[in-house]
Amino acid sequence: MTTIQVYNTLSGKKEPFEPLNGNNVLMYACGPTVYDLSHLGHARMALVWDVVQRYLRFSGYDVTYVRNVTDVDDKIIHRAKVMGVTPEQLAREYTYTFWHDMHCLNVQPPDYEPKATEFIELMIEFTKGLIDKGHAYVSENDVYFDVASFKDYGKLGKKNLDDLLVGAREQVRSQNDLSERKKNPVDFALWKGARDGELGWSSPWGSGRPGWHLECSTMTKHVLGETIDIHAGGEDLVFPHHENEIAQSEALHNAPMAKYWLHNSFVQVNSEKMSKSVGNFSTIQDLLAMFSPDTIRLFALQTHYRHPIDFSIESLSATRTAMARLLRAASYANPGTEDNGSKSKANVQTFGEQLLKQNKEQISRATADKHDPVKDETTTQFRQAFLEAMDNDFNTAIATSQLFQLADRIFQEEDKLKQSGYAQVFTQHARMLGLTLVDTRRHVDIAVSEQVLDLVLQLRQNARANKDYQTSDLIRKQLTELGINVMDITGGGTTWERA
RNA sequence: GGCGGCAUAGCCAAGUGGUAAGGCCGAGGUCUGCAAAACCUCUAUCCCCAGUUCAAAUCUGGGUGCCGCCUCCA
Structure with a gap:
């Protein structure tokens, strides 16, 4: 298997990607x-x-991909209060919009999508474990991680504890209630005690909620395992989120959290x-x-x-x-559809159906060149350059620059068969990047359709003015068949409506 | 202050030792009733200074500018 190189933040270098457990x-x-709504950064x-997960699968790995949803957190609680809904309602609302956005962008659903609120019990267990091992301590109704007890602290974010302490002391001074509860200013909360009426789950330390970092450590452990291959x-998030995840998980397990x-x-x-x-x-x-969606994806x-x-x-x-241009290139994959395929036949399938079909048809690295409809220097060179880049x-x-070169x-290409073959290879690789290639070049929005209708009716008026009733009647008949009723107003003017 | 990163054509952006991918915009041409698309051609020596090397955008040192993290953040 060809070796993929990945840049590992932990080492600060590119390393060959070798999974811990075979394939x-x-x-x-x-x-x-x-x-709240997701923005381009989240996208x-x-x-x-x-x-990345698509490419790993393409490369023959058996990938288990997990992406969590943080549905309990201070920001959710505050926003819910402002909007007058419960935190649960708010979290569910924006979980739905996130899913909608992801689907629109053709982001494949992860294999598992754990939510923090589903893992509260296990987070409490996790915290207990850390207390038992002397890495965490209870302070009033909170539980904090004892950073000084974990000697590797700072290895991901390249921080050293002394420097952090200098900066942290100043911050904590401004929140003096916290400074009294923490042994050390850089200690972070595993469990936050709930104040009156605040959202909370019962725990050995009273009603409260988990600290942010704890959920990822706990869910990683229970959905995937104590040591995983990739954490992204x-x-x-490098510091402090992932740093703190490492501290918690590695202190508890005495094993690396992720390679x-x-x-x-x-x-x-x-x-x-x-x-x-x-x-x-x-x-x-x-x-x-x-x-x-393809434009946004290509942009990214x-x-x-x-x-x-x-x-x-x-x-x-x-x-x-x-x-x-890429869509135009892809349209040569199925000869014939370029000219007569626009008769709305393509729209019978929903977007979701098209994506499912595409995913089923996705090629794999091992068999990729066997499927090549055309096999020559062009396709060989293209594939090599594309895969080398990935x-x-x-x-x-x-990789995308290679797509443009293949498009050219x-x-x-004048040989239609070859042209179509190249376009099929093109399509396979573009889809590996998650481009849908759903041809949006002829998608017209409502504002444009209205203006087009106005234009057609204007032409019909011109025909009527010239007493060319054959043409004007033809226009009206055709529009009627499309479900558009054309109505001439006595005294001049024309209007229309959908039947 | 500590840690990390970036600086490439009008704009966006690859390239980390062997003489500058790709995209957008632009110019000229072919095609076309006109246009669009397509095709052909053209458009950079890589922030500055010094050094290492046969050879540097690419390595080293110094400088300048910008950004991120160190507090919630994808």
């Missing part, structure tokens, strides 16, 4: 906290790890991180109103996942133009 890959990505995270997430720690970079706006707190975000739903994949992407409507528009720490920027070959 099995256990992969966990930190999912969203569901307290990038989901898209990147979606492509956004760059901002590879992978992190994606941010989406920026004017060179500044896109985030809720800055307020410079574009929600996935807003963007989907303007751009196709044209930059390497460890580099920041600078977002602007202009650059997304540029990607839309580029995406149109093997090299999932370099989707190079498709356009140039």
Whole structure:
């Protein structure tokens, strides 16, 4: 099997990817906290790890991919209070919108999607274990992790405890209630006691809720195991979130939590991180109103996942133009449909049905070239360059550039059979990146259809004015067949409505 | 202050020792009733300075600018 190179945050280097247990890959990505609509930054995270798990499967690994949903957290509680709903209602609402966004973007569902609230009992067990081993202590109704008791603390985020203490002391001074409860300013909460009326679960330490980091440690352990292959997430989770997960899990298990720690970079706006707190975000739903899922995906994949992407409507528009070219190239895969396939036959299948079909048809690395309808220097070179790029720490920027180069070959090819063959190879590889290639070039929105109708009716009026009633009647008849009733108003003017 | 990262054409963006992928925009041409698409051609020596090397965007040192994390954050 060809070796994939991955950049491991833990070592700060690219390393050959070798799963711990033969062909099995256990992969966990930190999912969203569901307290609001997801924005492009969340989309990038989901898209990147979606492509990674797709590529690992393509490469022949038996992947178990887990992405959690954080459905209990301070932000959820605060937002719910503001909106006058319960935290459960709020979390469920935004879980649904997240799923909707993911489906629209053709992000494959993970194999398991644990929610924090489903693991409270096990988190309590986890905490007890840490207390028993002397890595955690109870303070009033809270439980804290004793950072000083874990000698490797800081190995992921490349921090040393002394430096952290200097900074932490100043922060804690401003929250002096906390400083009294913690032995050490950098200690973090495993369990937070609930104040009056606050959301809480009963525990040996009274009513309360888990600390943020605890859920990922617990769910990783119980869904996948004590040591997994890949733990992934956004760059901002390196410290303290993943650092604290490591501290908890490794202190309890005396075993590495994950072999590879992978992190994606941010989406920026004017060179500044896109985030809720800055307020410079574009929600996935807003963007989907303007751009196709494939455009958004291509936009994300044209930059390497460890580099920041600078977002602007202009650059997304540029990607839309580029995406149109890829769709045109793909349309040669099924000769004949280019010209007569637009008679709405393609729309019989729903988007969801198309995606399921595509996933079923997805090729694997071992058998990929056997399926090649055409096998020559072009396809061989293309595949080699494409796979080489993906093997090299999932370099989707190079992989997509190869798609453009193959697209050029498709356009140039005069032999129809070859052209179609190239286009099929093109399609297979584009779908490996999760591009749907659902042809959106002829999708017309309501505003445009209205204007087109106005135009047609204007032409009909012109015909009537010229007493060309044959033409004007033909137009009306055809529109009627489409379900559009055309009504001339006595005294001039025309209006229409759907029958 | 500590840690990490980035700086490549008008814009976006790959490339980490052997002489600059790809996308968008633009220019000229072919095709076309006109246009669009397609096709052909053209558009950079890589922030600055010094060094290592036969050879550097790519390594080393220094400088400048920008960003992220260290507090919730994908």
